[in-house]
Amino acid sequence: ETGVTQTPRHLVMGMTNKKSLKCEQHLGHNAMYWYKQSAKKPLELMFVYSLEERVENNSVPSRFSPECPNSSHLFLHLHTLQPEDSALYLCASSQELLDGSYEQYFGPGTRLTVT
């Protein structure tokens, strides 16, 4: 049990649908992340929030819209997705440690299929 939960675990949506992915962390961390994991590709960092402010957006298409209402919750709003957006979406959280490093803790992911 990692202390990071994601819902739903599986999602099938049409290209015209609007849906949201939810992530919640119970670790008291102050940074949260969205990653996309596709087959045979490295993990792609999509968004980083630190202290509820977005600090990094790696040129993600606007059909993905993140929201971080507080340090424990992170959402990824989806609209007009494409089939190539089908992937495992992972949420992670972290806190800066005394040595200056960040250990990221991951949720189980949401398997998204776009039809």
Place this chain on the structure above:
Amino acid sequence: AQSVTQPDIHITVSEGASLELRCNYSYGATPYLFWYVQSPGQGLQLLLKYFSGDTLVQGIKGFEAEFKRSQSSFNLRKPSVHWSDAAEYFCAVGATGANNLFFGTGTRLTVIP
């Protein structure tokens, strides 16, 4: 720029045999390095981390990794593999004070009886 290379896409070992998964990194400053494991349908679980000090670090589930600065490597090892170790393993590198990590493409481990 930071990058991580895991040269082995897929490795098969027999249960009870030893294991070494390779990781090479590229980073200008002193990095901190991680190994994560991902079981099917699950998120990534942290196995171990290196930042400074002893170059041989111990992790969970009997894994260890050795940092070799001269070779820019951080290979993961286990002396005796169990069937439950079958999973995907990811190496990652980060920088001090930076909260993002760079991941390799992963190595899938198959364990045969």
